[in-house]
Structures are given as C-alpha cells and as structure tokens.
Amino acid sequence: MIRMEIVECWKRRRGMVVLTVAGRYAVIMLLLMVALEVLPLASAEEHERISGSAGDVLEDDPVGRLKVFVYELPSKYNKNVLEKDSRCLTHMFATEIFMHEFLLTSAVRTLNPDEADWFYTPVYTTCDLTPNGLPLPFKSPQMMRSAIQYISNQWPYWNRTEGADHFFVVPHDFGACFHYQEEKAIGRGILPLLQRATLVQTFGQSYHVCLKDGSIVVPPYCPPQKMQSHLILPSTPRSIFVYFRGLFYDVGNDPEGGYYARGARASVWENFKNNPLFDISTEHPVTYYEDMQRAVFCLCPLGWAPWSPRLVEGVIFGCIPVIIADDIVLPFADAIPWEEIGVFVAEKDVPNLDTILTSISPEVVLKKQRLLATPAMKQAMLFPQPAQPGDAFHQILNGLARKLPHDKNTYLEPGHSVLNWSSGPPGDLKPWKLS
Amino acid sequence: MKATGPRSLQRCNTRRTSTSPERYSEGSIRPSALRLCVHAVACLVSLILGFRFSREALLVVVAFRHSPGDSISQKLSSNLDRISEPEIGLKFPYVPGKATDDAAPEKLPLDSKLTVPPVKSSRVHVGRHEILIRPWPRPNPLEVAVAHALLQRVQQEQRRLYVAGEWRRVIVITPTFSRTFQWAHLTGLMHTLMSVPGPLTWIVVEAGGVSNETASLLARSGLECFHLSVDQSMPAAWSQREPMESLMRVTALRFVRERKLDGVIVFADDSNTHSLRLFDEVQNVKWLGAVSVGILGNYVSTQDTQELQGLSEEGRQLVSVQGPACNESCHLIGWHILPRLEQSVKFDDVSKTVVSTKDLVWAGFVLNSRILWEDAEKPDYISDWDEWTSNQVVPSSPLGLVKNQVFVEPLGNCGREVLLWWLRIEARADSKFPSRWVIDPPLEVVVPSKRTPWPEARFEQPSLVHSAESLNQSDKHRVKHSGRTRSKQGARHSNKRRQGLPSKVEDFTISQGQ
Numbered sequence: 001m002i003r004m005e006i007v008e009c010w011k012r013r014r015g016m017v018v019l020t021v022a023g024r025y026a027v028i029m030l031l032l033m034v035a036l037e038v039l040p041l042a043s044a045e046e047h048e049r050i051s052g053s054a055g056d057v058l059e060d061d062p063v064g065r066l067k068v069f070v071y072e073l074p075s076k077y078n079k080n081v082l083e084k085d086s087r088c089l090t091h092m093f094a095t096e097i098f099m100h101e102f103l104l105t106s107a108v109r110t111l112n113p114d115e116a117d118w119f120y121t122p123v124y125t126t127c128d129l130t131p132n133g134l135p136l137p138f139k140s141p142q143m144m145r146s147a148i149q150y151i152s153n154q155w156p157y158w159n160r161t162e163g164a165d166h167f168f169v170v171p172h173d174f175g176a177c178f179h180y181q182e183e184k185a186i187g188r189g190i191l192p193l194l195q196r197a198t199l200v201q202t203f204g205q206s207y208h209v210c211l212k213d214g215s216i217v218v219p220p221y222c223p224p225q226k227m228q229s230h231l232i233l234p235s236t237p238r239s240i241f242v243y244f245r246g247l248f249y250d251v252g253n254d255p256e257g258g259y260y261a262r263g264a265r266a267s268v269w270e271n272f273k274n275n276p277l278f279d280i281s282t283e284h285p286v287t288y289y290e291d292m293q294r295a296v297f298c299l300c301p302l303g304w305a306p307w308s309p310r311l312v313e314g315v316i317f318g319c320i321p322v323i324i325a326d327d328i329v330l331p332f333a334d335a336i337p338w339e340e341i342g343v344f345v346a347e348k349d350v351p352n353l354d355t356i357l358t359s360i361s362p363e364v365v366l367k368k369q370r371l372l373a374t375p376a377m378k379q380a381m382l383f384p385q386p387a388q389p390g391d392a393f394h395q396i397l398n399g400l401a402r403k404l405p406h407d408k409n410t411y412l413e414p415g416h417s418v419l420n421w422s423s424g425p426p427g428d429l430k431p432w433k434l435s
Numbered sequence: 436m437k438a439t440g441p442r443s444l445q446r447c448n449t450r451r452t453s454t455s456p457e458r459y460s461e462g463s464i465r466p467s468a469l470r471l472c473v474h475a476v477a478c479l480v481s482l483i484l485g486f487r488f489s490r491e492a493l494l495v496v497v498a499f500r501h502s503p504g505d506s507i508s509q510k511l512s513s514n515l516d517r518i519s520e521p522e523i524g525l526k527f528p529y530v531p532g533k534a535t536d537d538a539a540p541e542k543l544p545l546d547s548k549l550t551v552p553p554v555k556s557s558r559v560h561v562g563r564h565e566i567l568i569r570p571w572p573r574p575n576p577l578e579v580a581v582a583h584a585l586l587q588r589v590q591q592e593q594r595r596l597y598v599a600g601e602w603r604r605v606i607v608i609t610p611t612f613s614r615t616f617q618w619a620h621l622t623g624l625m626h627t628l629m630s631v632p633g634p635l636t637w638i639v640v641e642a643g644g645v646s647n648e649t650a651s652l653l654a655r656s657g658l659e660c661f662h663l664s665v666d667q668s669m670p671a672a673w674s675q676r677e678p679m680e681s682l683m684r685v686t687a688l689r690f691v692r693e694r695k696l697d698g699v700i701v702f703a704d705d706s707n708t709h710s711l712r713l714f715d716e717v718q719n720v721k722w723l724g725a726v727s728v729g730i731l732g733n734y735v736s737t738q739d740t741q742e743l744q745g746l747s748e749e750g751r752q753l754v755s756v757q758g759p760a761c762n763e764s765c766h767l768i769g770w771h772i773l774p775r776l777e778q779s780v781k782f783d784d785v786s787k788t789v790v791s792t793k794d795l796v797w798a799g800f801v802l803n804s805r806i807l808w809e810d811a812e813k814p815d816y817i818s819d820w821d822e823w824t825s826n827q828v829v830p831s832s833p834l835g836l837v838k839n840q841v842f843v844e845p846l847g848n849c850g851r852e853v854l855l856w857w858l859r860i861e862a863r864a865d866s867k868f869p870s871r872w873v874i875d876p877p878l879e880v881v882v883p884s885k886r887t888p889w890p891e892a893r894f895e896q897p898s899l900v901h902s903a904e905s906l907n908q909s910d911k912h913r914v915k916h917s918g919r920t921r922s923k924q925g926a927r928h929s930n931k932r933r934q935g936l937p938s939k940v941e942d943f944t945i946s947q948g949q
Contacts, residue, residue, distance in 0.1 A: 046596055182561045205559070235597035237590040241582050256485065256563075263564040271572040277582050296589055326559045351569035358578040362588040369589070 062397035069116035204329030230289035243295035604698030643668030727758025
C-alpha cells in the first residue's frame with residue numbers, strides 16, 4: 001500500500017485555524033516572493049536591456065545556428081584590389097573587407113558547401129577610389145557580374161537557387177544600385193543578378209528601389225580604436241544641448257541648395273544658426289569626439305544618402321541621435337528598437353526642431369541615455385578586429401540565422417531559370433578586368 | 436540665396452555654346468530669333484528666381500519646336516554620361532530635366548528594361564526641395580529655460596551615477612559673534628553652503644553664549660547645524676580678536692573629535708566668500724591641505740607710501756594672496772603670506788620652518804577629520820591632539836598638526852587657483868544695528884528724499900540731511916546723520932578713492948531700533 005505523507009499546513013485546534021510549521025514557512029516564502037515583485041527595482045541602473053521587434057537578440061550567439069561557405073575567388077576580386085589602394089581599409093565602406101576576414105576565421109564557416117545554409121562571395125566592389133578617396137561605382141556592376149559568372153561556372157550552388165541562399169556585402173551609397181547619384185541609382189535599380197540574393201548594405205530607405213525586401217541594413221564602418229582612444233570620463237558634465245559638425249550646403253555640387261539633403265541641412269542652418277542651444281558649424285575641430293561626449297543630442301541629418309557614420313558615433317559616445325531622414329531604415333532594425341533610443345524628426349518639421357527637442361521630458365531623455373549606455377548596444381555598432389561577441393559581424397550572422405530555414409521558393413527546379421543574364425544597361429554587360 | 440545671378444548667366448552662355456553644335460547638326464543654319472528670345476527670357480527668370488533655369492528652358496524650347504524631344508534629351512544625357520564617367524574630381528552634374536519636383540521616381544526612364552517590381556508610393560522624392568525657414572527663427576526664451584533645466588537634470592544624473600560614491604561629507608566650522616556685519620556675512624555664507632551639492636555639516640561657534648538671532652538664522656537654512664558657544668564675549672580690541680577666534684575654532688575641533696564626525700573640515704569664517712569649486716577641490720585632501728586665500732581690504736599699518744599702494748620696493752605689484760607656493764614640479768616649497776610682512780618665504784631646509792604660524796589664516800587650511808580622532812590610523816608625521824593643544828597658548832593655525840610642513844598638501848592646482856576670499860571689512864565695535872535687521876518701531880525722523888517720482892508733491896530741502904546720490908533708497912527710510920553725514924554708498928566710494936590708506940570703517944549710526 002502506498003502511503004503518502006501529506007504535510008498538513010493547517011489544522012484545527014480549539015476551533016481556530018492554526019498554521020503548522022510547514023504552513024508558516026510556506027506563507028513566509030509567499031510573502032517574500034510577493035514583496036520582491038512589488039519592491040521597486042533599484043533605480044541606480046546605469047543601463048537597460050535592449051530588445052527589439054525580434055526579441056532580446058542582441059547577445060545571441062550565431063555559432064551553431066547557421067553555416068556559411070566562403071567561395072574561393074581568384075585574388076583579382078579581392079586581394080589585388082586591396083593591394084592597389086590600402087585606403088579601402090579605413091574608409092566607411094571597409095565593411096566588405098572586414099566581413100571577409102571575419103568569415104574566414106569564424107566558427108560558422110564550413111568547408112563543406114553541401115551542408116552550408118548561406119554562401120558568401122568575397123568581391124570588393126567599393127574599392128576603386130579616386131585620388132580624393134571616394135569610390136567610383138562605374139565598374140562595380142561589371143565586377144559583380146563577373147564574380148557571379150565565375151561562381152556559377154565553378155560551383156553548382158548558384159544555379160541551384162539562383163542566389164537565393166547567397167549573400168553579398170554592398171556597402172556603397174545606394175547599395176546594389178551602384179551609383180552615388182540618387183536619380184541614376186533609382187534609374188538603374190538593383191543589379192538584376194542580385195534579385196534573389198540577400199544584400200548586406202548600409203543604405204536603408206523604405207519604399208525605395210535600392211532597398212530590397214529581406215536585406216540586412218548594417219552601420220557604416222567606423223574605426224573602433226580611433227573612437228575609443230578619444231573617450232573621456234563619463235562624469236564630464238554634458239553641457240551642450242544639440243551638436244552637429246558638417247556641411248549644410250554642398251557648394252561644389254549643389255550651389256543653389258535644395259537638392260543636397262533635400263534641403264533639410266540648409267533648413268537646420270537657417271533656422272538655428274543664431275540659437276545658443278545649437279552648437280552647429282562646418283568646422284572640423286580636433287575635439288570632435290570629445291565634444292560629442294559633452295552633448296545631449298547629436299543631429300544625424302541625411303546628406304546625399306540618408307545614412308551617415310554620425311549615428312554610430314552618437315551611439316558610442318552616448319549622445320542621443322536626432323535622425324532627420326524621412327523613411328530611413330536604421331541598422332539591425334529588428335534587433336534594436338530605434339524609436340526608443342533615438343529621436344525621429346520629419347524633414348518638414350525641421351523648423352520646429354527646438355520645440356520638439358525641448359518638449360521631450362527629462363525622464364525620457366534619461367531612459368534613452370541608459371539604453372545608449374548598454375554595452376550590447378555600443379558593441380553592435382562596431383566592427384572590431386579581431387571580432388568580439390555581440391559586435392556588428394555577429395549581428396549580421398544573427399540576422400542571417402533569423403532568416404533560416406529557407407522557404408520553398410529558394411530551391412528551383414533543375415533547368416528552371418528566373419534571372420535574365422542580359423538585362424541591364426549595356427555598359428554593365430561588358431566583361432570586367434582589374435585595371 | 437547665394438549670388439547665383441552671374442553664375443546662371445554664365446551657365447546660360449556655356450549651355451549655348453555646348454549645345455549649339457547639336458543645333459547645327461540638326462540641320463538648322465542658325466538659331467532662330469524666337470528661340471533666342473525664349474532663351475533670354477529663361478535666363479532673366481533664372482536671375483530673378485535664383486536658380487538654374489536653363490535646362491528646363493531647353494525642354495520647353497524642344498517641345499516648342501516639335502523636334503523629337505526624346506532623341507535630343509537622350510543625346511544630351513548620354514553626352515553628360517561621357518563627361519561624368521572618367522571624372523576624377525567627382526562632380527555631380529545634376530540633370531534636373533528628368534526628375535523635376537512633380538515627377539515621382541517611380542516613373543522609370545524610357546529605355547529601362549529592368550525587372551524591378553513596381554515600388555509603392557512614397558512621399559519622399561528626389562529633386563529640388565524647398566528650404567523651410569520659419570518666419571521668426573529666434574530662440575524662444577521659455578524653451579531655452581526648459582533646455583537648461585534638462586541639462587541640469589542630466590548632469591545631476593551623471594553625478595549620481597559616476598561621481599556619487601566619492602563625495603565626502605564637508606564639515607564647516609564658523610566662529611561668529613554678534614556685530615553689525617554678522618547678519619550679512621552669515622546670510623551669504625548660509626546661501627553658499629546651501630548650494631553645495633553634497634552632504635554638509637555646519638558647526639557655528641558663537642562668542643558670548645548662544646544667541647537667538649543666530650539660532651533663527653541657522654534654523655532657516657535647512658542644513659545640519661551644531662550651534663556651539665564659548666562663554667567669553669568677543670573682546671573689542673582688534674588684536675585680541677584673533678586669539679579668541681582661534682579659541683572658538685579649537686572648541687569646534689574638540690567637538691568634532693569627541694563626536695567622531697567624519698569628513699573634510701573647512702574653516703569658513705563668516706567674513707569669507709567661497710567659490711563652490713572649493714568644496715569640490717577639498718574632496719581630494721588626504722590629511723592636511725592648504726588652499727590659496729585672497730585677502731581683500733588689506734590693512735597695512737606702516738606709513739610707507741609704496742607699501743600703501745601695495746607695491747614692493749622694486750615697484751612691482753604685490754598680490755594679496757595667502758597660500759602655498761609651489762615649484763614647477765608641483766611640490767610645496769614655501770608660502771605666500773600677507774605683504775605687510777614679507778612677500779613670500781621659501782624654506783631652504785625642510786626641517787626648519789621659517790614662517791611663524793601666526794601669520795597664516797585658518798581659512799587657508801583644510802583637514803581630514805580623522806586627524807583629530809584619538810584612535811584613527813594616522814601617519815607618523817601627524818602630531819597628537821594633546822600635544823598640539825597642551826601648551827597654554829591657543830594654536831593660531833592648524834600647521835602645528837603636522838610635524839613637518841613639507842607634508843602639507845597644496846590644493847587648487849597647487850595653490851594657483853584662489854578659491855576663497857577674506858573680506859577684511861568690519862564695523863566699529865560700538866556701531867549699532869537693528870536686531871535681526873527688522874526695523875521696529877519705525878524710525879524717529881522721516882525725511883522725504885530729494886527726488887520723488889511724483890512731481891506735484893512738495894518737498895523741503897532739509898537743512899541737516901546731506902543729500903547723497905542715493906536714488907535707490909526709499910524716501911521713508913532715509914538715513915539721518917548728525918555731523919558728518921555719509922551714506923553707505925558714500926563710504927564705499929571714499930574707501931575706493933583712498934586705497935591703501937588706513938581703512939577706518941565708517942560710523943553707521945542708525946536711529947535706535949532694538
């Protein structure tokens with residue numbers, strides 16, 4: 001016979017309900033739990049956890065969740081390009097080079113392509129620089145087409161899916177549209193061969209031709225050591241209300257104004273040049289990074305393209321970014337809740353910027369500063385060498401992992417082809433060789 | 436907008452020259468007058484409007500002429516492509532012809548065979564936008580005030596997160612006694628201490644017993660106060676006051692020792708003015724620190740004219756500062772003391788102290804309160820409390836607490852920053868003032884002021900009153916003097932004029948009100 005001991009919590013004694021010892025312990029534990037829930041959490045928090053629409057995913061580890069195969073391209077597509085001009089390693093488009101280096105030594109890399117979930121093509125399309133250091137995109141489409149032709153001839157994996165399980169890093173101004181001028185870029189559209197591939201790019205604007213559904217938007221490259229060497233004490237009081245350094249009018253390319261930044265930067269200057277709360281000018285001070293750490297708000301208006309490294313700098317230095325770019329898509333938008341961290345101002349509301357910023361309550365400002373102070377947030381914006389957990393490389397891999405498993409449209413019937421290899425402007429169809 | 440007039444005119448000209456070959460190749464012999472007219476009008480319009488209009492004008496002209504607009508515009512754009520592609524300087528020759536303000540980017544160009552899916556509508560488009568300027572782009576003062584309040588809150592939070600753990604309690608010791616200037620001095624000091632951003636204890640030692648007036652002032656401050664007293668009243672003679680004050684301070688130090696109060700001890704005399712930086716700076720003291728004190732209203736007793744003007748024998752201006760003197764490597768090498776004795780004193784041998792401790796004011800020193808405790812762990816160079824207070828003479832400065840002056844820590848950037856000032860101004864011992872500075876009962880004589888805002892009121896020129904330049908005094912409470920009449924402002928003016936002469940403080944006799 002099974003005997004079960006039932007611990008009595010209470011019993012009747014002399015007509016009253018009395019708690020036994022076990023009952024008393026239970027009540028005490030219950031009260032403690034209730035008290036801990038009800039007690040306000042310590043407000044001496046320096047930072048808060050960040051969780052975006054995809055959940056609390058900033059600190060996920062991609063290792064084990066996906067496998068990436070890195071194609072071995074001839075060095076004319078990557079190493080030789082870099083040897084020609086080493087400035088590619090320090091400009092804001094250096095993401096493509098560092099991503100390649102990271103993947104070569106990463107734990108997600110697999111040498112067996114049959115078990116790979118994603119395929120990476122290391123082609124440096126943004127490394128053809130002018131003497132001033134700006135990349136020329138005119139040969140990039142040809143270079144990309146040539147690379148894709150190579151991988152489709154050497155391996156069967158491209159034709160199997162026509163690129164649906166391949167990803168490419170295209171950090172240029174308008175991504176895979178491969179032009180610096182927005183009208184021309186829109187006119188060209190995304191390179192037809194990349195129609196089905198996943199693009200990792202810095203450009204992000206909703207309803208725009210050059211942002212494909214399913215792209216992963218990343219921050220531009222900012223050298224981490226340079227920024228960290230300019231850190232000052234966090235107890236330095238923040239005494240600047242709004243800070244901005246940069247052009248308001250691009251006199252060389254748009255003398256009359258109104259084209260550059262869709263007139264938003266010019267509007268900021270004309271409305272607030274005499275406002276003592278706004279520390280804005282076109283100077284290049286030596287103490288730029290230190291000044292950002294002494295400011296509460298940092299303006300991040302659009303320029304010729306909506307994205308800029310100022311967002312990264314603002315996050316690293318704890319300055320709340322004020323984003324003035326309509327319809328912009330910010331990096332890792334599913335992992336980082338940008339509305340809670342930055343302030344979004346529509347371009348038509350720029351003349352009222354001072355009213356908007358002063359109407360934000362101090363509690364909201366302090367909360368944003370706490371979110372910015374989170375180490376996970378700062379780490380997610382950087383591309384350190386060697387890679388560290390939680391950095392932008394890992395966020396890209398997390399983004400790719402969240403797109404798995406591939407849906408049934410990925411794999412095509414053998415012989416079935418969707419892409420048209422001869423579409424595009426005639427200049428793109430020419431063969432490419434490294435000059 | 437910028438001076439685009441001449442530039443647009445220039446562009447008009449260049450466009451003309453660049454496109455004229457095409458025109459000629461089209462078959463026309465020379466540009467028609469009508470076309471020239473339209474082009475000229477377009478140039479004028481662009482001069483007025485302030486932006487380039489020539490491209491748009493070209494389109495209009497093309498349509499006017501019923502020429503195949505497509506081929507020309509395509510030829511032009513391909514021309515531009517050839518110009519722009521090998522460009523080294525990376526100019527953006529804008530082609531506003533294709534995308535004007537009205538055209539949306541979804542309209543793909545004619546020669547596109549791209550297979551992009553049709554984009555959804557967007558309110559953002561490429562092209563010239565208006566630069567929005569509000570009609571009154573001036574800062575709103577209310578918003579500026581709100582912004583400053585926000586900055587204050589942010590800085591308070593920063594202090595709480597990153598600095599809070601380090602702030603040591605400040606123990607302020609103030610000897611005081613009832614006199615004319617006491618209320619003014621104590622009010623100022625009280626407000627300074629209320630502004631200190633950290634925990635503070637105020638020990639006020641009063642001569643002649645605890646007075647209700649002082650107690651009421653302390654109660655109003657809201658600070659943590661200890662109101663001590665010494666039974667003897669303050670002697671009238673100036674030279675005897677300093678030892679009495681030293682006695683009062685030592686009483687307060689004994690109190691700190693008995694109660695084992697923990698913190699940094701600052702000697703804030705009521706006649707001193709302190710900067711808030713002083714309280715930040717004294718957080719760094721380890722055992723005994725020295726700060727530079729500015730001495731204002733310098734009292735020199737000699738009749739030498741050069742010294743009266745504050746000049747040394749060589750004619751250089753002397754600075755009335757007392758404090759530590761440092762060499763380049765920020766080590767204490769001597770003291771700056773009051774110029775009536777010597778300008779500065781260096782010690783040659785670290786064991787010999789050249790400066791007698793009587794010459795240094797208490798206010799220039801800062802102590803760690805543990806220096807007074809019986810059983811705290813102290814380094815060897817700290818002398819014992821009993822040793823220091825044992826002899827009959829009351830110590831005249833805390834320098835005796837360290838056995839060797841080289842261990843004194845100079846604060847405030849090694850004494851270069853003057854963080855507090857001693858205002859040497861006092862009333863005569865027999866000057867009277869209303870209790871708590873409340874005038875009750877009203878004054879005996881009421882004299883209307885010379886200038887009154889009501890022109891029809893009659894006024895007599897009183898014979899006895901000396902009308903000074905005091906426009907800001909109300910007419911009811913005019914001070915009446917007998918004999919030499921001098922208002923407060925007059926006295927101050929005369930003080931300034933006679934700089935360096937023995938500044939005997941004027942007689943402030945107000946009619947009785949007690």
